[in-house]
Amino acid sequence: MALPKSSMIFFLVMAMFGVCYGAVYKVGDSEGWRYKGFDYQVWRLNKHFTVGDSLLFVYKGKDSVVQVDRKHYEYCNTTDPIRETNAGNDTIVLDKPGHYFFITGYKRHCDKGQRLDIRVEFPTSPSPAPSPSHKSDAPSIQFSAAISALLMAMVVIILSSITA
Numbered sequence: 001m002a003l004p005k006s007s008m009i010f011f012l013v014m015a016m017f018g019v020c021y022g023a024v025y026k027v028g029d030s031e032g033w034r035y036k037g038f039d040y041q042v043w044r045l046n047k048h049f050t051v052g053d054s055l056l057f058v059y060k061g062k063d064s065v066v067q068v069d070r071k072h073y074e075y076c077n078t079t080d081p082i083r084e085t086n087a088g089n090d091t092i093v094l095d096k097p098g099h100y101f102f103i104t105g106y107k108r109h110c111d112k113g114q115r116l117d118i119r120v121e122f123p124t125s126p127s128p129a130p131s132p133s134h135k136s137d138a139p140s141i142q143f144s145a146a147i148s149a150l151l152m153a154m155v156v157i158i159l160s161s162i163t164a
Contacts, residue, residue, distance in 0.1 A: 022052030
């Protein structure tokens, strides 16, 4: 019994979507985006950011996330932002390689350390799923489902070519 081409295309698209979908990093993990007593430069050290990943900024009150260039980052200057969000649950997709700079909209908070700079690279290959003990530091999206979908698509192709 041959599978219709539409079924094969569906499985291939699902597999490709799964592989291309990036990790979501909650900035500051359980601490979120705040200025008191959290070092975002230390937080980023064990992370590997790649194109397609997302940063989730979670915060309360009238705070904000401002994406700026290097010079504005160094001086905590919010004029001429690349992007600014203030919803309190903001997702920013890292859509190209390079250096990204984020600061809070409050200069005093930025001066006290509420800022983040990261380097984003092209992805090389899916990394193994993180162990449960490192769950809070690891991306929230795992690649096991994507690999399963890819294997399923390969099985469908092989079966359809055998029965054709």
